[in-house]
Amino acid sequence: MSYDLYLKPRNGTIDRTALTQYFTNRPGYKTEGGEVWYLNEETGVYFYFNFAEKTAVDSKQATAEEEAEEEDEFQSYPIAFNLNYFRPSFFVLEAEPEVTALVRHFDLVAMDPQMDGMGVGDYSAEKLKTGWLYGNDTGYRAYIGLQKSTEPVFHLPGEQLERSWHWNRHRDNFYQSLGVDQFVPMIMFMARDNQAVTMSVWPDGIPVAMTPVDYVCIVRKEHTPTRFFRKQPQDMVIVPWAEVEPVLLAHGKSIANGKAISVNYTTPPKEVIKFVTSRVKQDWTPVRLRADQVLNSEIYLRFAEEGKE
Template identity: 50%
Template sequence: MSYDLYFKPRNGFFSEEHFHAYFGNRPNYKYEGAQAWYGNEDTGVYFVFELQTEQAPEENDDEPIEPFPVALNINYLRPSYFIFEVEPEVTAFVKNFDLLVSDPQVEGMGDGEYNAEKLLSGWNYGNEFGYTSILKDENNRSGVSHLPAAQLQSAWKWNWSRSEVQTRAGESKFVPRIMFMNLGGSTVTAAVWPDGIPVVVTRVDYLCIPRKELAPTRFFRKKEDTTFVEWDKALPILLKHGTQNEDGSISLNYMTPPSDVVKFVQSLPAENRAVAGLSADKVLDREIYERSIA
């Protein structure tokens, strides 16, 4: 199930050269044949623009069909923040080429002028319908992960701006993205804090700490591992050695871990819960999930 939107120029024509020149200069796109795939490694958001090389005729209609040379496809059954990243890309594309649209979706914008608000509402309507259509069958709920929409959107905002934060922080500090994980049967957010190094980090459920240089010693030998610590347990030491930024994130202000950071990291117990990473696109909005199965 997916949202499909079609584009044509108001005047003139749209060529393959236009398609490749435009998407070839925009970040996060790559080509696969006649498709320009958007994929953001930080946020996990993806969608595709496709150049329509052929226009299928309508049945029992001798009138020529006015072609819509480009199509957009966005999957349903996705976290609601997907459309927040899609919309600016679509809006920029439409403005660049002065495009008209054909939107066959229920609650969509119909044929004619593009409307960004209708893109948002149309996809959201279809996305919730997708949740209901698929998740009403109990067999399709196995392994489904979900978190509150506000938490998902907060994680998306951080990940979407992560590269800019990293640029401002420079090479001396690491800015981890927010990951989604299944930790002991629970869906959680996590950020990596390797060996207590200087980072810029925002609130998550857990800090994921790979221990190599600071691996605990067992039987006179260091044994590398990865452990997890709740945010609230780590917060005092983060604030002691860091500055809280306007967005609530914390920037650690040392070059090498101080002795109490070393002690804190080394003192954490080994992780014995089952741990598995979760793809961002598979962690759904809890509120829509709960409405869909009610």
């Protein structure tokens, strides 16, 4: 199940070479044949554009003549945009500006067959979002109807998902704004006991600018514990944010309107080294989740409750 939007120039035709060059000059895109794929390695968001081929129509309620007219109408829109349903809400937040930029650059108009979509005519960024969100709800409902009781479903509150997405999407810009060489870790989605959690990495207590997460993975290479007067091999420990935050604040400061904590020193203070070396290894192994595996809790739980009735 997916959201499909068809685009064409308001006037004249579109040059395929110009279209390919446009995507080549934008980050995150890969062109292959008639398809253009977008993938952001930082956020995990993906979608694609292509030159629309002959598109099937619902022939159950259409005469042969009406069907031919509808097929011709679809074929007159040479660009197709596709964004899958059953995804976290931030997928459309990243996709919409990309579609909007394309429409503005080539002065395109749209044909949107989705319910609550924009219909035929001028493109609407807001209608793209509301149309996709409506269909995404349907995707959640359909999945829950087919779901096996033994299958784990990973989900987090929508606010937490979108905050994590925003951090990862703007992480490089945030690093550049610091003006100093500090590690800015990404937020990863992890599975713990079939539950989704957020996690960032803090290697050896190095200078860092970090936003709140559920857990921090401290990779210990230089500051591993000592046992029987010998340093132990490199390892990692998983520490709850509630334990890490006081250490960061004690040696750093809150920045970005309270959205992050920055610690900046030449070498880690002895208190930080003691904290790092004293952590005990966790009794669980984190398993990385893709961004598209973590759903919005509000949507999933709403339909899950309906399914029990």
